[in-house]
Amino acid sequence: MNKQDYKIHIIGAGVSGLTAARVLEDNGCSPVIIEATDRVGGRVKTDIIDGYQLDHGFQVLLTAYPAAQKYLNLDALELQKFIPGATIFHNGKKKTIGDPLRNLSLLIPTLFSGIGTFSDKLKVLRLNRLLKKATLNEIFAKAEKTTFQYLLDFGFSKEMISQFFKPFFSGIFLEPELETSSRMFEFVYKMFGEGFATLPKAGIEAIPKQLKENLKQTTFQFNTKVKSVEDHKIFLADGTELESHFTIIATEPSVLVLNLKNRETKWKSCDTLYFETNNRIIDKPLIGLISDSDALINNIFYHTSLASKSVGKKELLSVTVVKEHGLSKEALIMRIQKELQQYCGLDSYTFIKHYCITQALPILDGLQYEIHPSETKLTTGIFLAGDMQLNGSLNGAMIAGERAALGILETISSSI
Known part of the structure; x- marks a missing residue:
């Protein structure tokens, strides 16, 4: 039996599923991707509203991600770089800090920001040197503690x-x-230090769109919901039964596989709200951090400080909330509007859109950087992908998809 004759299905057209399809295509297979929605991307999506590009949550692509360098054409994405620093709002004051070794304009503001002691600045340099020397496998082999305790x-x-x-x-x-x-x-600190935080000019969804465009032998079935998966069989919500030699589940597997019912992934949630403003209170492409402990807002960013394909008439501001709040949409918008004025001095803006993202990042223990292809094998015919197999990142999603595809290819090779 030739590779192209195997019926291989991938459930989920997110970054992980698309990467799996790429690896399978590169090795002579012609997979079918089954996607419940009408487009690729999963949690990586962009809407166009009133001319503005609204990403589903404040997301960035770190150019140092090894998997991104392997599977994406970074130049074609027309990546727009953030300045490596931040503007911090604290006690009614605005201060900017950053890495002056990578952007000289940050030298004076950082030195005189009053944020962190001289000893803190020396420790930042020591942390930079330490992580520059460490390999990714070494980082993920270390004993785990909380980030707070680490600091x-x-x-x-x-x-x-x-x-x-x-x-x-x-x-x-x-x-x-x-x-x-x-x-x-x-891992994240090292990636920030070795590359740049960026956004594609067309928004974050340009990443899965590019992955899809590079697929030539993959068939897509959109608006198709899967009810359950068994060895060599897929049951769709409309009652259709599909034969499948191999199936990669690149989405939450516990709802599809009977013996995983008690292993449901827990998720972190967040809220992202977009506002139109007349002007920017942060001129450069720097993230704004609200460091007051009572604030619900975590960070703000002016997306119009970066070039974009679709351009609205004014300035576009995103606000990210990571704390649990229990507020209704209307109460949350009112609270955010009050805090924008209180902490940032911003009082002229128009609300555009609110995204409540209930499955933003998986909550995981025992984080891994990579996984052996054989470890993605759940049964003889079912393989698992998705960033929940490794760590919550675009890099983790791509590696997990790659390894699940390689797991199938190893199984095919051993049967020939």
């Missing part, structure tokens, strides 16, 4: 942690107390 053990002052590390990494980890594994902190 304390490293010797950073509580002021440095509360005013910079907490608001910055809370926005990445989508939880306010930095309970996320120190492995993830070191």
